[in-house]
Amino acid sequence: MLELIQEAESAFAQATTPAQLEDAKARFLGKSGRVTELMKGLAQLSVEEKKTRGAEINQLKQGIEAALTARRQALAEAELAAQLKAEALDVSLPGRARGQGGLHPVTRTLERIEAIFGSMGFDVADGPEIETDWMNFTALNNPANHPARSMQDTFYVDMKDAEGLPYCLRTHTSPMQVRYARAHAAKHAGAEQMPEIRVIAPGRTYRVDSDATHSPMFHQCEGLWIGENVSFRDLKSVFTDFCKRFFETDALQLRFRPSYFPFTEPSAEIDIAFAEGPLKGRWLEVAGSGQVHPNVVRNFGLDPEKYIGFAFGMGPDRLTMLRYGVNDLRQFFEGDLRFLAQFK
Structure with missing residues (x-):
């Protein structure tokens, strides 16, 4: 057995x-x-x-x-x-930590712009990205069939305003200048002396445009200073100071080149040239500007015989490209973390 x-x-x-x-x-x-x-x-x-x-x-x-x-x-x-x-776990390997996010480079630029102009006494205005035809065009001296409208390829929305005109995705943030100025004028109506209007309007804007330096969605920052004695000299002083502080250098020069915008008269493109660095000696367009047109001042609810001032508009996306040495705007909005992580 x-x-x-x-x-x-x-x-x-x-x-x-x-x-x-x-x-x-x-x-x-x-x-x-x-x-x-x-x-x-x-x-x-x-x-x-x-x-x-x-x-x-x-x-x-x-x-x-x-x-x-x-x-x-x-x-x-x-x-x-x-x-x-x-299925063993190798405890000697380093752990997989959760990635730490950071601000988008354009967001950093917008915050920097707001901080600099805030120190100069400018308010920051924010408002709707879907605008009426009047706010986006007419109030800014762009009446119906005005040739200036053809300068902006516009996205329209399938809804109509009180006048039967289609709403649109705003093509610039200038409508916020109108909204802010009208509210400011209404608030101080009847006052012996109205406080000056100093405001910037940063935000997203939309146009049918896409290439290395343009995107269908892009950012703008419009600025407005209205008072009884505001001149081009103030515009030059303010914008020169802004550029030097934004790029953290005094080694630059500004040039005001005559141009045309329907909402300003006279108008000027603002070019900048660096005295050092990879862009040394090249003139680069960074903003448009001018004295606010009398028709626009009237649409603010103000008397153009009494109030005068300037407006400017710049592209934070382009400023971001210059600040970080990026040559293709589309990289900022493609969502590639390998590209964006370097700005954390």
């Missing part, structure tokens, strides 16, 4: 998978197995022999079942060990 148990243990030990172990089990404990054949032989023995022989066979069966259970446990433990090894 002991020899049969040893034979079963040897057979079970050679099984390397649960299926092989079940095949080995059948050779000893199956319907045609060795132990079953011994049980069948009891029928030919006497009663006393059956008791003795039966006890021996039961002991044999228990020994084989114990060997089978032990091998099953060993195979299960081996399988678990292999699984744990395959």
Whole structure:
């Protein structure tokens, strides 16, 4: 009997998978197995022999079942060990920390612009990006069919204003100058002397345009200073000071080049040239400006015979390109974190 148990243990030990172990089990404990054949032989023995022989066979069966259970446990433990090894966590590797975000470079520029002009006494105005035709065009001396409207490729919205004209995505932030000035004039109506209007209007604007230096969605920052004695000299002083502080250098020069804008008269493009760095000696356009047109002053709700001032408009996206040395505006808005992460 002991020899049969040893034979079963040897057979079970050679099984390397649960299926092989079940095949080995059948050779000893199956319907045609060795132990079953011994049980069948009891029928030919006497009663006393059956008791003795039966006890021996039961002991044999228990020994084989114990060997089978032990091998099953060993195979299960081996399988678990292999699984744990395959799925093991290497605690010596560095952890995967959650990435830390940062402000978009254009957002940094907008905050910088607001801080600089805020220190000069300018308020910051914000308003709707969907505008009426009157606010976006007419109030700024762009009446219907005026040639200046063709200078701006406009996105229109499928809804009409009180005059039956379609709303549009604002093509500039100048409508906020109108809204702010009208609210300011209404607030101080009847006052002996109205406080000066100093305001900038940064925000998103939209035009049908896309190339290396233009995007269908882009940012603008319009500025307005209206008072009883505000001149081009003030415009030059304010914008020169802004550029020097924005680019953190005195080694630059500004040039006011005659131009045309329907909402200012006279008008000028503002160019900048750096005295050092990679852009040294090149004149670059950074803003448009001019004395506010009398018709626009009237639309502010003010008397153009009494109040005068200047307005300017610049592109924060372009200023960001100059500040960081980027030559394609579209990179700022493609959402590539490999590009944006360097500005954190």
